[in-house]
Amino acid sequence: MSLRKVWLIARREFSTNFRRRSFLFAAFGIPLFTLVILAIVFTVIAQNLEDLSAYKHIGIVDQANVMTDTSGKALVTLPPLFEIFNPMDDAKSALESDSVQGYYVIPPNYLKDGHIDVYSRPEPRLSDTLNEKFQAVLKAALVSRFGDAQLAERLQDPAKNLAVYRIGNPDKLSTLALVASFFVPFILCLLIFIAITGTSQFMMSGLVEEKENRMMEMFITSSRLSEILWGKILGLGALGLAQIVIWLLISLSFGILRGSVDIGKTLANLQLTPGYVALLLVYFFLGYLAYGSLMFGIGASVNAEQESRQLGGLVTMISVLPFIFLASYFSNPNGTLPTFFSLFPLTAPVGMILRVSWAVVPPGEIALSLLILAGFALLVTRLAALVFRVGMLNYGKRLSIRDIFGALREGRMNRVANPGNGVSA
Amino acid sequence: MNLSENVISVDGVTKRYGKHLAVDNLTFEVRRGEIFSMLGPNGAGKTTTIRMILDIIKPDSGTIRVFGGPFTEATKEHIGYLPEERGLYRNAKLVDLLTYLGTLKGMTTSAATKRAAELLDEVGLGENKKSKVSELSRGMSQKVQFVATIIHNPDLLIIDEPFSGLDPVNTQMVKQMIYKLRDEGKTIVMSLHEMHQVEEMANRLLMLDRGQRVLYGSVDEVRQQYAENAVIVSGEGDWQALKGVRSVKTDDAGRSFTLTLAGNRRQFKLSAAQFRPGSAEPERHLYSGCGP
Numbered sequence: 001m002s003l004r005k006v007w008l009i010a011r012r013e014f015s016t017n018f019r020r021r022s023f024l025f026a027a028f029g030i031p032l033f034t035l036v037i038l039a040i041v042f043t044v045i046a047q048n049l050e051d052l053s054a055y056k057h058i059g060i061v062d063q064a065n066v067m068t069d070t071s072g073k074a075l076v077t078l079p080p081l082f083e084i085f086n087p088m089d090d091a092k093s094a095l096e097s098d099s100v101q102g103y104y105v106i107p108p109n110y111l112k113d114g115h116i117d118v119y120s121r122p123e124p125r126l127s128d129t130l131n132e133k134f135q136a137v138l139k140a141a142l143v144s145r146f147g148d149a150q151l152a153e154r155l156q157d158p159a160k161n162l163a164v165y166r167i168g169n170p171d172k173l174s175t176l177a178l179v180a181s182f183f184v185p186f187i188l189c190l191l192i193f194i195a196i197t198g199t200s201q202f203m204m205s206g207l208v209e210e211k212e213n214r215m216m217e218m219f220i221t222s223s224r225l226s227e228i229l230w231g232k233i234l235g236l237g238a239l240g241l242a243q244i245v246i247w248l249l250i251s252l253s254f255g256i257l258r259g260s261v262d263i264g265k266t267l268a269n270l271q272l273t274p275g276y277v278a279l280l281l282v283y284f285f286l287g288y289l290a291y292g293s294l295m296f297g298i299g300a301s302v303n304a305e306q307e308s309r310q311l312g313g314l315v316t317m318i319s320v321l322p323f324i325f326l327a328s329y330f331s332n333p334n335g336t337l338p339t340f341f342s343l344f345p346l347t348a349p350v351g352m353i354l355r356v357s358w359a360v361v362p363p364g365e366i367a368l369s370l371l372i373l374a375g376f377a378l379l380v381t382r383l384a385a386l387v388f389r390v391g392m393l394n395y396g397k398r399l400s401i402r403d404i405f406g407a408l409r410e411g412r413m414n415r416v417a418n419p420g421n422g423v424s425a
Numbered sequence: 426m427n428l429s430e431n432v433i434s435v436d437g438v439t440k441r442y443g444k445h446l447a448v449d450n451l452t453f454e455v456r457r458g459e460i461f462s463m464l465g466p467n468g469a470g471k472t473t474t475i476r477m478i479l480d481i482i483k484p485d486s487g488t489i490r491v492f493g494g495p496f497t498e499a500t501k502e503h504i505g506y507l508p509e510e511r512g513l514y515r516n517a518k519l520v521d522l523l524t525y526l527g528t529l530k531g532m533t534t535s536a537a538t539k540r541a542a543e544l545l546d547e548v549g550l551g552e553n554k555k556s557k558v559s560e561l562s563r564g565m566s567q568k569v570q571f572v573a574t575i576i577h578n579p580d581l582l583i584i585d586e587p588f589s590g591l592d593p594v595n596t597q598m599v600k601q602m603i604y605k606l607r608d609e610g611k612t613i614v615m616s617l618h619e620m621h622q623v624e625e626m627a628n629r630l631l632m633l634d635r636g637q638r639v640l641y642g643s644v645d646e647v648r649q650q651y652a653e654n655a656v657i658v659s660g661e662g663d664w665q666a667l668k669g670v671r672s673v674k675t676d677d678a679g680r681s682f683t684l685t686l687a688g689n690r691r692q693f694k695l696s697a698a699q700f701r702p703g704s705a706e707p708e709r710h711l712y713s714g715c716g717p
Contacts, residue, residue: 002498005529008525008528008529009529012525016517209514210514212512213512213513213514213515214508214510214512215512215514217481217506217508218506218507218508218511218526218573219529220481221479221481221501221506222501222526222529222530223501223529224498
């Protein structure tokens with residue numbers, strides 16, 4: 001096999017598909033669009049959460065004397081927003097005259113059953129933020145009854161200063177690291193999935209295009225079949241990696257621009273050990289090899305873009321299964337279904353990375369998963385090459401199962417027949 | 426590269442697809458520096474033979490030698506092939522596409538780019554170097570395909586239907602280019618349907634029918650052999666009894682018959698009513714140049 005020809009073909013596949021509108025949209029457009037939408041959504045939510053300006057006054061009727069004494073005097077300092085009313089009729093009148101937008105009633109048996117009533121006007125609706133503010137006031141009033149300021153503070157937020165440590169790391173994990181340890185594997189798996197399936201689709205549609213354009217016969221007299229196959233696999237694999245890198249760079253740039261990301265801190269908190277990254281790359285490569293070869297075989301056996309998409313879609317649906325059954329990972333990452341997904345070759349790239357991220361997986365299982373995936377990828381690559389030999393010149397005709405088995409038989413026979421007649425394509 | 430006299434040697438080659446015998450014990454040679462023509466009806470085995478020569482498919486038996494030895498990957502760089510079913514990347518720019526195809530044939534990028542530009546000028550597409558293939562007419566695309574075949578200066582050209590899709594002016598242009606290549610010592614194998622083109626251009630010819638060799642030799646030899654009015658047919662029946670047939674010669678397999686006719690060509694007409702039902706189909710294998 002000529003590495004030079006593999007490089008030429010890989011370079012062409014990369015540069016041609018990099019300039020495709022569909023790739024540029026997937027690589028740049030989708031993440032930018034997603035980040036802008038997320039920024040808008042989070043900004044609006046944050047504003048709504050903090051905004052209490054819609055409320056002029058909120059009343060409190062304390063019939064249980066939790067935050068007032070028997071004369072009605074407040075036992076704790078109330079925020080200016082809240083006003084004590086006694087009796088309840090005063091609060092009701094204030095609500096009807098729009099002096100207050102709502103009032104909370106703490107009934108006499110509150111300490112027994114925790115029941116509180118809220119009355120409000122239709123607009124503005126009493127928000128969750130307002131309820132949280134009221135609860136903070138109520139909690140402060142309840143703990144002040146203990147008379148122990150320190151105990152009162154602990155009761156307010158019992159695990160306020162939670163410090164998490166991981167074995168092998170003497171430093172405490174930050175909140176960001178804790179959040180990242182959950183979300184990062186999910187996002188990485190999603191990126192791997194999109195990169196693998198997206199670039200495999202390019203593989204398939206490129207082959208169909210070459211068949212439709214009748215280019216194959218010219219190619220096969222310039223290069224070996226293995227050079228064409230590996231050139232396409234490597235070129236499009238590099239395209240998939242480029243797509244992931246672009247997404248990560250866009251995300252980091254966005255975070256830096258918003259001032260919310262410290263690169264050094266972020267990378268340290270992501271808990272991406274060299275072993276983890278190496279495993280990620282190995283699964284990406286083997287997963288892409290398996291999918292890419294499958295799509296190569298599909299592209300070589302059909303004659304129309306639409307037909308190839310239908311068949312390719314069936315294969316892609318299988319790879320989505322770990323995401324569909326994500327709940328099984330939450331409940332038990334080493335359970336039966338996650339274990340199956342991490343060993344079955346078509347789901348292993350995503351299935352195993354998710355398991356390794358959220359659980360301790362026996363090294364033997366990881367090794368077995370990699371072995372199965374590697375064997376499957378090589379087998380599919382070999383099959384795809386044989387199907388390609390038969391299908392590449394079958395213009396206007398889809399290969400039947402019989403044709404494919406015929407290709408397998410011919411592939412086996414040609415290794416022993418006419419050995420002096422040149423090298424097989 | 427072995428400088429043998431025969432550039433291609435096909436010896437006793439057979440190829441079967443299931444029950445269908447595509448090529449049957451075929452033997453012929455192509456000599457260095459000649460224009461060699463293959464002709465025959467659709468399904469005669471021409472394309473299968475070409476593909477076996479190019480090692481795209483393997484024969485079931487027999488041997489094929491190219492440049493005096495077995496076909497290797499290095500051999501590909503000395504061959505230019507233009508298949509019958511051909512095309513180009515539609516969204517690629519001409520010079521980029523030709524450069525890419527040239528580099529696959531072992532050229533450096535700069536050499537391929539330079540040669541692509543020269544050849545595009547030669548075929549009248551110099552102004553279209555940066556055009557996409559989709560912007561070209563069919564005839565212009567065919568010329569580009571011819572350029573792609575010769576860009577790497579191959580020693581052997583194999584062209585299936587070289588003039589397909591070309592108008593008379595471009596046909597003449599491509600002919601002149603083929604002659605020029607022949608004069609440079611290249612060997613050219615062409616698959617054609619038109620006998621008059623074979624007579625005009627080829628040094629030697631091979632006629633195939635149902636995978637078998639029907640005619641083989643130099644064009645002059647074939648002309649002399651069939652100097653009189655003759656038509657080659659296949660079928661069953663008493664050919665001698667036909668009106669207008671002077672003599673009948675049978676090929677070795679007894680499947681095709683050369684009928685030497687009385688009278689001139691314009692008078693020849695075989696009547697289907699003279700044959701028994703289900704027997705001969707005289708119009709089936711008529712070749713211009715040997716008959717009306």
